[in-house]
Amino acid sequence: MFTNPLLDGLQFAKEPVPFIITIFGATGDLTRRKLIPALFSLFLKGNISQFKIVGFARRTWTGDNFREEAHQMIAGGSFASVPEAQKKAFLEKLDYVSSTFDDPEGYKRLAQLVKGWEGRLFYLSTPPDEYEDIIKNLGAQNLNQSVPGYSRIIVEKPFGRDLASAKELNEILASVFDENQIYRIDHYLGKETVQNILVLRFGNGIFEPLWNNRYIDHIQITVAESLGVGTRGNYYEKSGAIRDMVQNHIFQLMTLLTMEPPNDLSPDTIRTEKVKVLKSLRPITFKDVKTYTVRGQYGPGIVQGQSVKGYLEEDGVNPNSRTETFVALKIFLDTWRWEGVPIFIRTGKSLGRRVSEVAVSFKEPPLHIFNNRGSDTKNNTLVIHIQPEEGVTFNINAKIPGYTTQVRPVSMDFAYGNAFGESTPEAYERLLLDALVGDSTLYTRRDEIETSWAFITRILQGWAEDPAPLPQYRAGSSGPEEAKALLSSVNQKWRKL
Numbered sequence: 001m002f003t004n005p006l007l008d009g010l011q012f013a014k015e016p017v018p019f020i021i022t023i024f025g026a027t028g029d030l031t032r033r034k035l036i037p038a039l040f041s042l043f044l045k046g047n048i049s050q051f052k053i054v055g056f057a058r059r060t061w062t063g064d065n066f067r068e069e070a071h072q073m074i075a076g077g078s079f080a081s082v083p084e085a086q087k088k089a090f091l092e093k094l095d096y097v098s099s100t101f102d103d104p105e106g107y108k109r110l111a112q113l114v115k116g117w118e119g120r121l122f123y124l125s126t127p128p129d130e131y132e133d134i135i136k137n138l139g140a141q142n143l144n145q146s147v148p149g150y151s152r153i154i155v156e157k158p159f160g161r162d163l164a165s166a167k168e169l170n171e172i173l174a175s176v177f178d179e180n181q182i183y184r185i186d187h188y189l190g191k192e193t194v195q196n197i198l199v200l201r202f203g204n205g206i207f208e209p210l211w212n213n214r215y216i217d218h219i220q221i222t223v224a225e226s227l228g229v230g231t232r233g234n235y236y237e238k239s240g241a242i243r244d245m246v247q248n249h250i251f252q253l254m255t256l257l258t259m260e261p262p263n264d265l266s267p268d269t270i271r272t273e274k275v276k277v278l279k280s281l282r283p284i285t286f287k288d289v290k291t292y293t294v295r296g297q298y299g300p301g302i303v304q305g306q307s308v309k310g311y312l313e314e315d316g317v318n319p320n321s322r323t324e325t326f327v328a329l330k331i332f333l334d335t336w337r338w339e340g341v342p343i344f345i346r347t348g349k350s351l352g353r354r355v356s357e358v359a360v361s362f363k364e365p366p367l368h369i370f371n372n373r374g375s376d377t378k379n380n381t382l383v384i385h386i387q388p389e390e391g392v393t394f395n396i397n398a399k400i401p402g403y404t405t406q407v408r409p410v411s412m413d414f415a416y417g418n419a420f421g422e423s424t425p426e427a428y429e430r431l432l433l434d435a436l437v438g439d440s441t442l443y444t445r446r447d448e449i450e451t452s453w454a455f456i457t458r459i460l461q462g463w464a465e466d467p468a469p470l471p472q473y474r475a476g477s478s479g480p481e482e483a484k485a486l487l488s489s490v491n492q493k494w495r496k497l
Contacts (some may be wrong), residue, residue, distance in 0.1 A: 014434035017049035019119030024134050025126035026055025038072040038428035043090050048434055054113055055096045068098035079215040104135040111141045118149035121435060125156055134173050137178035154183045154435055156249050162460060163453040170446050179446060181436045189442040190427025192416060192492060193390040197256040207230055212337045218490045220359040221250055224497050225348040226303050233316025241327040245347040247456045253358060258338055267441040273449060278451040281331040286462030294483045295457060296326035298350035301475030308475045322470055325349040328483040344486060350475035352497040356386040370407045378409045391415035
């Protein structure tokens with residue numbers, strides 16, 4: 001049975017102390033799509049009851065304006081049938097501060113609102129350029145202190161652009177907040193399937209003895225998106241696929257897949273094992289980037305039956321841009337467990353379909369006795385589906401019914417919705433509740449951030465010295481043809497998109 005590996009599930013989580021959460025950038029898209037709906041869902045489930053939500057942004061709203069906007073955020077979808085009385089009870093807990101992020105007067109008004117609350121949570125849902133002003137102004141008003149109780153800060157990605165900028169941001173945070181007050185969020189860690197990777201590995205005797213280089217041939221991690229950059233061209237020009245997805249989301253998956261068994265499930269124990277994985281990454285130097293990395297940009301094509309334009313034609317994109325919309329990596333971990341096992345990573349925009357998955361491919365049997373005519377044996381593969389569906393598939397070889405010994409691959413499937421009969425909590429629900437009760441297991445520690453950036457920054461430096469044009473791939477395809485060569489070392493192919 002698959003259960004939640006990291007402490008209690010939402011239904012068993014203790015209720016946080018009375019708290020006030022301030023959302024900086026409350027007029028933005030993240031607040032509308034994720035934060036307010038997540039907090040409302042926690043309210044409906046009874047996980048939070050004594051609280052206040054303060055929006056803090058430049059827009060000249062009043063508290064009434066914010067409540068009206070928040071009402072629209074919880075009006076439809078899964079909340080459509082919620083009685084208005086419950087919505088009203090939630091909306092009454094909202095307030096708003098209209099201020100620029102560098103104006104001390106706004107923080108003085110905020111200090112009056114948070115006075116008397118036992119728990120104080122500050123959520124930075126703003127562009128990274130605003131972080132320093134917000135952090136220093138919180139410190140200037142002593143909002144980083146709360147006795148008794150707590151004061152915590154959640155920082156959204158992107159957390160830096162390279163090692164130097166990540167270190168600088170960490171220093172700014174450390175000048176005001178202690179490390180145990182800082183929660184660096186990665187919403188991928190809130191996904192149920194990602195959390196269950198540890199249970200799959202360490203809670204099932206069938207897998208852990210095989211989870212090493214004696215039995216595993218290679219691992220593929222795919223995070224593919226069918227949409228292009230859309231209206232995010234300006235942001236994506238500064239980011240690219242490796243910063244946007246690999247340094248954070250994909251490396252989080254990789255560390256959970258490959259970490260050593262923890263001694264316990266405390267937050268620092270889990271995070272320490274993850275850091276050990278990142279420190280074991282074999283460096284890719286500027287001389288190696290062409291051997292172990294492939295970049296690409298999507299051109300015009302057809303996605304899900306619709307004609308789409310190429311990246312260089314998108315709004316906000318430099319027509320001479322060298323920003324990658326696709327990246328594939330071949331990486332190795334220099335550890336006893338994983339020596340010689342290649343890990344293949346790919347992520348990109350405007351690909352054939354939207355899918356996030358991990359595929360662990362086991363080695364073939366030492367003797368092929370069923371390779372007779374008509375048989376089609378394949379490596380046993382454990383596939384962990386993260387989105388759009390959540391579940392696990394185990395591909396094995398089985399005999400076809402009849403009088404011959406012909407063999408075909410078959411699948412054993414587990415889907416969360418079917419197995420448990422209920423929908424899984426949205427990622428931000430779990431992560432917000434964890435921050436409120438002080439569980440940092442699913443958040444990223446400072447040394448984890450800086451170690452991952454140290455690896456990625458070497459690749460970025462190698463790319464900067466490579467003047468060759470980026471390979472183009474047709475929108476709606478599986479990426480540039482050059483990416484196929486990465487798997488030639490194991491005589492395998494990328495899984496179909």
